[in-house]
Amino acid sequence: MYLAKVYITLKPTVNDPQGLTIKGALYTLGFAAVQEVRAGKYIEIKIEEKDMEKARNDVQNMCKKLLANTVIENFRFEMERLKSD
Amino acid sequence: MYLAKVYITLKPTVNDPQGLTIKGALYTLGFAAVQEVRAGKYIEIKIEEKDMEKARNDVQNMCKKLLANTVIENFRFEMERLKSD
Numbered sequence: 232m233y234l235a236k237v238y239i240t241l242k243p244t245v246n247d248p249q250g251l252t253i254k255g256a257l258y259t260l261g262f263a264a265v266q267e268v269r270a271g272k273y274i275e276i277k278i279e280e281k282d283m284e285k286a287r288n289d290v291q292n293m294c295k296k297l298l299a300n301t302v303i304e305n306f307r308f309e310m311e312r313l314k315s316d
Numbered sequence: 317m318y319l320a321k322v323y324i325t326l327k328p329t330v331n332d333p334q335g336l337t338i339k340g341a342l343y344t345l346g347f348a349a350v351q352e353v354r355a356g357k358y359i360e361i362k363i364e365e366k367d368m369e370k371a372r373n374d375v376q377n378m379c380k381k382l383l384a385n386t387v388i389e390n391f392r393f394e395m396e397r398l399k400s401d
Contacts, residue, residue, distance in 0.1 A: 273358035
């Protein structure tokens, strides 16, 4: 069993209205030192699979096919072996 | 200047309909080995601040006051010094 931790971020050139809104709210709360906020997604996926390479390959395909919009988003992920395996 | 990488996840006992929907979609796409999906948020914050401890403390407060709903969500974060500093 593996746990994949997937991080999906907007590409640097893409506008991030959610990030701008958070930045504005933080400024209002008194956090004036904040220069930039970028909002992304974090997804944890548990996979019942013995072979690390197969699991890694699966996660890569999940990101390309469903989780990330590769036109405007980047993704990266880490694999972690779970003890139950 | 510091970059804070903030990870916000639902607490383990909290229902995650978004994660369930992703799991269902992955299953439909043929990824039958997926056991569980939990969806969370990933936020990058750039802070103009010299003092690491002050910056860390600020991010902790940002999470508590705005970024995370601590009733149903956990948060953790990492600080990274940016080269421009």
